[in-house]
Amino acid sequence: MNADGVKTTTGGGNATPVTVTTFAELKSAVQDKNPRVVIVSGTIKTEGGYALEIASNKTIMGADKDATIYGGIAMKNVSNVIVRNLNIHGVWPNSGPDDAISSRNSHHVWYDHLNVWDGGDGLLDITNESSYQTVSWSKFWYTNKDHPHRLASLNGSGGGDHPEDLGKLKITYHHNWFGDLVDQRMPRVMYGQGHIFNNYYTSKGNLYCVGVGSYGAVLVENNYFKDVKSPHQFMYALYSHITANGNVYDNTTGSKDTGLGGESGDSVTPFTDPPYDYTLDPAKDVPDLVTRCVGPQ
Structure with missing residues (x-):
């Protein structure tokens, strides 16, 4: 949808993909100010007890059907994000992010071909004036x-x-x-x-x-x-x-x-x-x- 200053959801677009295998690499890539296509390989655990925040204009996708993020990811005050082809393993019964995936005050986000389970409080929460999002x-x-x-x-x-x-x-x-x-x-x-x-x-x-x-x-x-x-x-x-x-x-x-x-x-x-x-x-x-x-x- 063409709304709120975004014509349609493209994520990182045609940016050259970068493959990440560690939390440090993942965090650096998804919080960069530039459009990014980030490919997750293997299992990466989020650190610090909080969900990893994703910046605008990002595509985060798994390298294959086994690619996994353990912990949580969050969109806060951002737009134009694609998350696809990933396992998202919540932390329950361990401590960590409340939700496996969360969106707050964010728009134009597409969640596609995900496998999400065992969130601490919820699996995918879309709140606080978020809009124009698809879960498929x-x-x-x-x-x-x-x-x-x-x-x-x-x-x-x-x-x-x-x-x-x-x-x-x-x-x-x-x-x-x-x-x-x-x-x-x-x-x-x-x-x-x-x-x-x-x-x-x-x-x-x-x-x-x-x-x-x-x-x-x-x-x-x-x-x-x-x-x-x-x-x-x-x-x-x-x-x-x-x-x-x-x-x-x-x-x-x-x-x-x-x-x-x-x-x-x-x-x-x-x-x-x-x-x-x-x-x-x-x-x-x-x-x-x-x-x-x-x-x-």
């Missing part, structure tokens, strides 16, 4: 049911106390797999507009899948929900809206909320016409397509 062909999961925060992806935050997010948080999720032991936030959308299509949900024993509240509006299309609770539900008292079309609900229970939700507040415009071209796969094809193709390649 990625898998989200946890390994231990005793983890108290098995959360996938938060868009916005709070139950009505972040009005600065209005008009922001325009996010697309497509062809992702929300897998083992994810409990909720697949995603949870507050204030923004979410387009959620052709995703696969197999998080048996969960609380809910897609949660929408506080002026959020989402379009939920051609997803496949299998053995999960509450495929899409309203949250909090302020108005929100869900449009759901073409989904498969295979042995699901709980809420499939649609239309206008909430009890009070200002009006909410339904989100039914994304401002870009896209092609929907039939929902029946999603399980095979997504399980074969998500994650690093």
Whole structure:
């Protein structure tokens, strides 16, 4: 999308790729002021107890399907970043970054073909006026049911106390797999507009899948929900809206909320016409397509 001073998301563009194998090399490359294409080889652990911050105009990608960042990465007040073809291993139950991936006040970010698991608090949180972000062909999961925060992806935050997010948080999720032991936030959308299509949900024993509240509006299309609770539900008292079309609900229970939700507040415009071209796969094809193709390649 051409918005907020960025025509479209290109990351490091055609910059000469640089391969990194250590944390020092990775940090130097991703925090450089120039556009960079950074290729991660092997496993690199972030250091210092905090997420590694990524500067604008960067592409960070794995050299192969085994390339891994252990710890966390963060986008803060940046734009035009691509993160793809990587394993992102969160630190739980060890100490370290709360989220495996986080974005705050950042725009034009593309997360593609990732495998993300065991974040300390969440796996991919997009908050604080972030916008124009796409999450595609990625898998989200946890390994231990005793983890108290098995959360996938938060868009916005709070139950009505972040009005600065209005008009922001325009996010697309497509062809992702929300897998083992994810409990909720697949995603949870507050204030923004979410387009959620052709995703696969197999998080048996969960609380809910897609949660929408506080002026959020989402379009939920051609997803496949299998053995999960509450495929899409309203949250909090302020108005929100869900449009759901073409989904498969295979042995699901709980809420499939649609239309206008909430009890009070200002009006909410339904989100039914994304401002870009896209092609929907039939929902029946999603399980095979997504399980074969998500994650690093």
